[in-house]
Amino acid sequence: MRSKFADICYNTLNKDSSGVVMIGDISHFLLRNVESKFPDRFYNIGICEQSMVSIASGMAIEGMKPIIHTIAPFLVERAYEQIKDDLGYQHTDVTIVTVGGTYDYSDLGCTHHCYGDIALMRTIPNMEVYEPSTPKEFEQLFNQTWGNGNPKYFRLSSHTHSQDFDVEHNEINVIRESKNNRWVFVCGHLLDDVLCDSDVGVIYVSTLSSMSENSKNKIKKLVGNSVVYSVENHFKVGGLGDFISDNFNFNVRRIGLENKFLTEYGSYDDLRVKAGMNRKNILEKINE
Numbered sequence: 001m002r003s004k005f006a007d008i009c010y011n012t013l014n015k016d017s018s019g020v021v022m023i024g025d026i027s028h029f030l031l032r033n034v035e036s037k038f039p040d041r042f043y044n045i046g047i048c049e050q051s052m053v054s055i056a057s058g059m060a061i062e063g064m065k066p067i068i069h070t071i072a073p074f075l076v077e078r079a080y081e082q083i084k085d086d087l088g089y090q091h092t093d094v095t096i097v098t099v100g101g102t103y104d105y106s107d108l109g110c111t112h113h114c115y116g117d118i119a120l121m122r123t124i125p126n127m128e129v130y131e132p133s134t135p136k137e138f139e140q141l142f143n144q145t146w147g148n149g150n151p152k153y154f155r156l157s158s159h160t161h162s163q164d165f166d167v168e169h170n171e172i173n174v175i176r177e178s179k180n181n182r183w184v185f186v187c188g189h190l191l192d193d194v195l196c197d198s199d200v201g202v203i204y205v206s207t208l209s210s211m212s213e214n215s216k217n218k219i220k221k222l223v224g225n226s227v228v229y230s231v232e233n234h235f236k237v238g239g240l241g242d243f244i245s246d247n248f249n250f251n252v253r254r255i256g257l258e259n260k261f262l263t264e265y266g267s268y269d270d271l272r273v274k275a276g277m278n279r280k281n282i283l284e285k286i287n288e
Contacts, residue, residue: 001099001134001135001138001156001157001158001160002027002030002099002156002158003030003135004135004138004139005027005030005069005097005138005156006027006030006031006033006034007139008138008139008142009021009031009034009067010033010034010037012067012142012146013034013037013038013041014037014038016065016146016147018063018064018065019041019064019065019066019067020041020042020043020056020059020064020065020066020067021034021038021041021042021043021066021067021069022042022043022044022045022052022055022056022066022067022068022069023043023044023045023068023069023070024044024045024046024047024048024049024052024068024069024070024071024074024075025044025045025046025047025070026069026070026071026099027069028044043055047074049070049074049075049078049079050078050079050081050082052068052070052075052079053068053075053079053082053083053086053087053094054082054086056068056086056087056092056094057082057086057087057090057092057094060090060092060093060094061090061092065093065094065095065146065147066094066095067094067095067097068094068095068096068097069096069097069098069099070098071098071099071100071105071112071114072098072099072100072101072114072117072155073100073111073112073113073114073117075096075098076096076098076114076117076120076121076153077114077117077120080120083096083121083124083127083151084124087124087126087127087151088124088125088126088127088151089125091126091149091150091151092151093147093148093149093150093151094151094152095142095145095146095151095152095154096151096152096153096154097154097156098114098117098153098154098155098156099156099157099158100112100114101114101117101118101155101156101157101233101234102114102115102157102233102234102257103115103262103268103271103275104157104158104159104268106265106266106267106268106270106271107265107266107267108265109263109265110261110262110263113261113262115234115235115257116234116235116237116238116239117153117155117234118131118155118208118232118234118238118239118240119234119235119237119238119239119242120238121153121209122208122209122238122239122242122243123238124151126150126151127150127151127152127153127209128145128150128151128152128153128169128207128209128210129152129153129155129207129208129209130145130152130153130154130155130169130206130207130208130209131154131155131187131188131205131206131208132154132156132167132206133157133159133160133161133187133188133189133191133206134160134161134163134164135160136164136166137167137206138154138156140166140167140168141154141167141169141206141207142154144168144169145169157188157189157233159188159189159268160189161188161189161190161191161192162192163175163191163192163195163204165204167204167206169207170207170210170211170212170215171207171211171212171214171215172203172204172205172207172211172215172218172219173203173204173205173206174201174202174203174204174218174219174222175191175195175202175203175204176195176200176201176202177201177222178199178200178201178222178226179198179199179200179201180199180200181226181227182199182200182201182226182227182228182229182286183200183201183202183203183222183223183226183227183228183229184197184200184201184202184203184228184229184230184231184286185203185205185228185229185230185231185240185241185244185252186202186203186204186205186230186231186232186240187204187205187206187208187231187232187233187240188232188233189233190231190232190233190277190282191204193231193278193279193282193283194231194282194286196279196283197283197286197287200229200286201222201223201226203219205240205243205244208239208240208243209243211247216247216248219248220248223248223250227253228244228248228250228251228252228253229252229253229254229255229285229286230244230252230253230254230255230256231255231256231282231286232254232255232256233256233257233277234256234257235256235257235258235259236254236255236256236257236258236259237259239256240256241254241256253285255277255282255285255286256277257275257277258275258276262274262275
């Protein structure tokens with residue numbers, strides 16, 4: 001995903017002279033071609049995330065289109081006031097691209113975890129929120145929304161699902177219809193886990209801030225009065241489950257992270273087990 005991010009930055013700045021890339025002291029090697037080709041539109045702001053957001057907002061007000069990038073907890077949580085005031089309130093065309101959501105940086109401890117970034121971004125008026133889970137999805141959503149005048153948040157993960165389909169801004173993907181009157185809304189790489197249950201209907205969500213009327217009508221007809229679950233790599237509060245409840249009169253059974261810190265160190269899979277969010281746990285909860 002990060003390699004695709006570097007390609008997108010290069011291609012975007014190459015075709016749009018108003019594009020700017022700003023980083024918070026990460027991804028230097030990946031973005032070396034961007035820095036070399038566009039030295040006057042590439043800035044390493046360092047570990048000054050609040051300043052990076054405010055600088056990006058000022059550039060956007062002057063007609064530039066900044067892309068800002070660093071680790072999710074340090075950007076979303078540390079610079080939340082600036083994101084709210086300088087991007088949301090000022091309604092500036094700034095694209096935030098983060099890595100390290102949930103516990104992707106599992107071996108660095110909970111200071112590097114970010115379980116509630118989607119919830120925080122969804123509360124900001126004007127903010128568009130996306131969770132693409134393959135390089136192809138990221139490229140499609142980025143290109144569809146580039147330069148649309150709104151602040152945007154892209155949550156990237158080092159973990160991807162293995163499916164291949166197209167995604168569209170504001171639309172939902174019906175991956176498989178239900179055989180047992182149960183439907184699961186899922187986002188991120190957890191799609192592969194949910195698909196291991198061959199009977200449930202599966203609906204994949206990559207836009208978490210708005211939904212087209214076409215998608216709403218389609219989902220209402222398909223789901224009806226079925227049992228509905230949401231599965232997400234995020235706190236149960238404020239993420240996918242709430243997004244579905246906001247758009248439909250469904251009683252959503254939420255499967256996600258509990259509202260507590262994961263204080264253990266270990267591999268990503270270790271923390272999935274500790275959080276009760278590995279494949280086995282997810283499939284058991286879907287069938288409770």
